[in-house]
Amino acid sequence: MLSNSKSSILFEKLAYDTWERLKYGEVLNCSQSEETITDINLLEIKRAGLQDILVSKSDKSQEGVTGIDWEWWIGSNSTGWWRYAVQAKKLSKERKYHKLRHKVGTEYQIDILEKYATANNCIPLYTFYNYTDSNTLHKNWHCNLAFEKEQLGCTVVPIDVVRQAFQIRSDKSFTSLHKDKRSVPWRCLVKCPLYSVHSSQNSCHPLASAGYKEVRPYKINLSNMTSETILDSEFYNHKIEILPKRILIIRTDGE
Secondary structure, three states, X not given: OXXXXXXXXXXXXXXXXXXXXXXXXXXXXXXXXXXXXXXXXXXXXXXXXXXOEEEEEXXXXXXXXXXXXXXXXXXXXXXXXXXXEEEEEEOOOOOEOHHHHOEEOOEEHHHHHHHHHHHHOXXXXXXXXXOOOOOOHHHHOOOXXXXXXXXXXXXXXXXXXXXXXXXOOOOOEHHHHHOOOOOEEOOHHHHOHHHOHHHHOOOOOOOOOOOOOOOOOEOOOOOOOOHHHHHOOOOOOHHHOEEEEEEEEXXXXXX
């Protein structure tokens, strides 16, 4: 059964708003970076005030640590939690992801994401912020629900798909990154039972790339956690000096 929880409705709204924001940003020649879009989504999640979502941003004391954009914990105390390490990128006016080869210092961002995911036993993903006027978007729609182009405003893509596009002279277009059937609207993580802990307890996660198929849900209690307490917990390998800039905890059973 599909979830119609407030969190899934919120994620649908954020995708729609991101699509529209980028669309009218082009009309008004108003540039928006992925950092800006991520922070706007962060604010909107906070403003929604949902009891089943905890969202926080790492404090100033962590700014010297090389970071990934997001960490998402999705699940519940009773069933377990899927843990995702997430890097955000925005589609350009040319309908390309030009910054896939972005470096932080001497390291490529994609390598930092993989290093973090490996050290902390979580699933690495990219989330893409999109708007495109293409009339072939239905070919890139891999959700079981009816086609709704605005839900492609925020998508999630496995890191192995991005790794292929990362190579020099590889196709970095929207179509290339979303032709894989595992490239889906981000609402799927909170709405579709295919990505729930229940359906994946005895198998790997549908979005887990090679090297991460052994990642299993965390059987822990995240009640009353804050960004400070969770970052100080045993779930983080501080030896690699990589921490998430933002943390999102989403309870999917309303407990």
